[in-house]
Amino acid sequence: MPSLADLLARAQTSLVAGDSRGCLHACDGILATQPQHPEALHFAGLAHAALNDRAKGIDCIRQAVGSAPTFAAAWSNLGSLLMDEGHLAEAEHALRTAIRHGQPSFTSPLYNLGNLLRHQGRLTEAEDAYGKVLAVSPHHHATLYNLASTLQEHGRLDAALALAQTALRLAPQHAESAFLVGNLLRTQGRLAEALTAYDTALASDPDHAACHTNRGNLLSEQGRPLEALAAFQTALNAAPHNERYASNLLCALHYIDGITPEALLDAHLFWDQRYGCPEPRPAPPRPSRTGQPLTVGLVSADFGCHPVGWFCLPLLEGADSQDMRLVLYSDRLNEDQNTHRLEQAAFAFRRIRECDDEQVAEMIAADGIDVLIDASGHTGHNRLSLFANRAAPLQASWAAYVGTTGVAAMDLLLADACQIPAGDETLYRERVIRLPVGYVPYAAPPYAPPPQPRQMGAPLTFGSFNNPVKLSEGILQQWALLLGSVPTARLLVKFRHLDDPATAQHLRMRFAAAGGDISRLDIEGGAPHAEMLAAYHRVDVALDTAPYSGGLTTLEALWMGVPVITMPGRTFASRHSLSHLTHLGLAELCGQDWDDYRAKAASLITDSARLARYRDTLRPRLQASPLMNGAGFARHLSQALRAVWEET
Template sequence: MDSAQNKTSGTGDAADAFNAANAAFREGQWERALALYRSAIDSDGTLDTAALQCARCLVQLERWMPAREAFAATLRINPANYSAWLEAGHLCRRMGEEQQAMLSYQRAIDQAPQRYEAPLALARTLELAGNWDVAQRAYAHAVQAAAALSPSLAREVHRHMARYRLERGDAERAMQSLQEALILGKGPEGDAVDPEDQADIQIDIGECLIRLGAMEQGLLALTSASNAQRESTLARLAALSLRYNLWQEAIAVSRRNVELHPGSPWAHWNLAYLLNDCWHMEEAEAALRQAEAMAPMPGARALRASMASRRGDADTALALYQEMAREPGADPTLAASIAMTSLYSDKLSAADVAALHRRLFAPLGAGARSKASFVREPIAGRRIRLGLVSADFHHQHPVNLFMQPVLRELDRSRFELFVYFTGTSYDAQTRFARDRSEHWVEVSTLNCEQLAKRIDRDGVDVLLDLAGHTDAQRTLLYARRAAPVQATYLGYPGSTGLPNMDWIVGDAVVTPEGDEALFSERVVRLPGAVFCYAPEAHYPYPPYGPSHGQRPLTFGSFNNVPKLTEHTLRLWAQVLAAVPGSRLLLKAPSMGDASAVAAFGKRLEGLGVDLARVEFRGPIALTEMMAEYADVDIALDPVPYNGGTTTLQALWMGVPVITKRGSSFVSRMGASFMTAAGLPEWVADDDADYVRIAVQQASNRKALLTLKKGLRKRLQGRPAWDVVQHTRNLEAAIEQMCAESDQSSSLAAMSGNKTSV
């Protein structure tokens, strides 16, 4: 607060209420603090400090319009209140009102030109608007104001600007800011930057270099930062390393952090969280217990729920998430965790899962924008403006694997493409996607309201969700409606349950006619299969020969552990019992962890499986993993959550898949792929049929080997593996959505006209 500018005196009642409000504010009791600040204002209407604190409470409560009014009330009391102008600008920016934010920042500068915060915020907002020259002047003003106080503060201004620039994907300008920070790191006598600060800057530099494609140089910068001692610096380095798929390095840094700070509960917590992400479950549990022994860990139950899911115990995970969601002040993101976990449950029917999704997300539609409120030019005679929202154009993510060829083949004469990238992980695949996008917009730091306004300014006609309820989801964006037509595709294997999600893209198998009640969206069906696997990387086809027909028959699964439910393991145990001499190869990230191997070994033994017939393999690089399919004769699909990418990869590498047709999108994916491949005889109707097919296909090794030798060529001759045709089909589906939306809008308008007459 600005004591020189703000009035803090008042009557005794006002002072008492104000002091009590400050105590509540410090404890995060926003509602109580708000009521007390208002009481202070009632006693003394000149207390601009109390009015400002009211605004701050409302910001914390995310009541943005009342907060905006509270800032205005503060400024009516004291028009020279620097903090009120500055924070009003921040709020306007969060609300997507950039012009109003810039005006507020300029008024703050007018009140205190010697302060650096407002010109820095103005520079950031001006760059977002593409006003480069004025932004550079504001940036220089901020640096000059900070430098007048200390060189280290000026260096921090450059670092803040670097991070703002990275937020919008401008790594080149971010690097310029970091270079300026390094120059300012020299004092008047040439004193070196503090080693810990230097390490922090090296992390920033490493991220910039990686985003610019200079991976080796970026890794060198991150390696130099690993010598840091500061806990926060090492935690940040570990998180960044994991984001760029350097999980071994991330674990090493986190373990070093614990060694340097053994008394810090947060060092142990960060290690536990990281180990869980890397599927080291036993060590993660031990690190979590150490953290909890030192201090309460508010996120412990959520982490344990994640651990349960990763161990294949979806029902325990689901119970934990639901228990937390029922508590007052529960984290709203728990709804996505509940929805996603429900797809793995053996105990919920398809109707149960659909009803759960609707119940979880129905409240998000409150205050949604109407379709009629969007102003768009008629589509006839122009390109459809198509927006994609995703965080997953990176590494080996399935969305990236399936969407890259679609981005490549999209007909730009019919579609103007906007990609709203909500992610923070970058690699060569991210750059490929960016190069293939007509408009690439970095939006990872934009909230849903800001993003909705940006999408509307871009005039998007159809907004395609590629995440559903997976990580980095933006469910509120769609529930409140951000485009005239909204559809979900690829990223989530089922209905989202979201209000105002108009369409789901499926096919005749995963979304069959007659099952519309399972979807809160309307269904548009693609010919063939809903997903098209046409990898751009070359994976050499295994040279299947006589030795493959003579070795012990090997069943296999490369699916992640959460899919290996009790039902799935019991079914596979029956397969092994029915095919004497056969073996089972289980490969998953978790299987690199000895405790996971022991746990699954124990579960299989409990089902009567001789572990001498089972092999466990952990994670390796994608190319090497694809080559390992040569060790599998027949793949086994899990239930109820079928393999998606793993099934298509198995087929691509010559491994047919036994699957069971379930009753939901997620449990019919295998049936969709095998039907599209022209292999419906590999699709079972029930568990007994699943085992029968395994016995039948395993009994004729000669026919199996013949199928394996020609399976990729077979697929390449099928329409579902033709990515050009698949893209044309997806384009036609999008055009259908637009046409039916226009028709329904016209009917609504006609109905409205009749009513008004």
């Protein structure tokens, strides 16, 4: 008959070898004669847990620590099992008990305590726990990685990057470490280094869908839309059931030269067919709101210093609550001064980041929302799944997305006659509602400096402050031809991603390949918003992009007294500037074709008197226009929504 020591050794060996039933058999031999034997109970608990009977495993280990209250390893494993089951308070007690009774070199409970605290958002305490592990085991890879992730969440990016890079050096094949390094470098604007880190991660894990996605986002930021599109497609291939990855692909399509509204419609309809809700909630009845306020909800993650935030401000601050009550449902992570300004202007402001769709739908119902407006579309952190399952009697898309969402339950698309010309209704799944005063209003930042007269002797300068993802091969070719026709002019391209030297150099190479003279191309990176606006003092004529036109960027150039030359196409994304300029009475700045685009720009930049008039008059013209009349926009929006609401 085997001795107790033999049975314990057999139980441990079996457990390590993955033979959980063999471990239990050995433990049973001990517990038959010593039912409170702590080590046997401990091994039995771990074996039961390995066999997916966690409740029995927890019960056995509870008995073990009951028999041996200072049994640190048992307390540690009990804490881990309780944490896995979501019993966090009990888990924390068990882990702290293990730490109290264990030797200083016993770091497992400290590591798991750090994980628990991080999960609870107690980042400072988690950082302390991980730090104590590293004080004993400075090369503990998992702790280095988790502490780096914790510091990232704390916003301590430099320290996080140093730890993540150490973790990657210790485990060069660990894809998650390389992925984290890439994310941290990208956050710091070090795009070329981040791309290398992403490629390192993918070399270890070629099907890492999130890495392909972030790599696609980075390539977009570098102005490489075709490569970004391929990365998003690879991410979707790796995770075909992820609707977010499919949405990324749809967003990327709008930046591709030659994309047609027909192709965009087909792609968005396919998204809804595959990822939408096949049986959404039925639309509730719409009782008359005559003589009553219409209650309108807006859902977005961009209620802040973002184009959506700037477009929403005049609407909210101009709306009459006796006519239309505006309730904001905010998914925003990093709130700012615009967030707080929007919150003050809203009838009600709900933070929904921690809520699932069902909770948000219940909130919307409790708020009595008549019309729910999506202000995200397929962009990041969207709630299209909420709309797909119908959360309100009437649902509309507005302000954020550039065309159809494809969602069957999205009833309306709010636009104007410039964004969607008459006859193009069949290119959009939603019913098109054209507002008479432009598709969005504009609120200028209060810190924007006034326009300045052109400096004597300064070179003639075209400018584009658009996101590099909008700098398609086609538009670079047009700009190269334009510079060739105005030999004394320069081109200033400015955006925050261009701080990265490799990204700036890539743009130079693309411009040269398009036939441009790179000696006349000036590239600048980001700046605080007020300084960026002041940079328009050095620009004579702003050049719009294609096939994705400037929206807020165009309005900011006009606010700074700089005329914008645009060439609209057929897609919604290509017609933003056309809308803004038309409602300002500036159709003379809209090209009829690319030859006309270049001719208008070349003629304007050499007409100093006309440039001076624009510099003096564009801001007051914008101030007096419907684009900056928030109250007027709110009235027209209310009238349009009421007209649909009252239909039988």
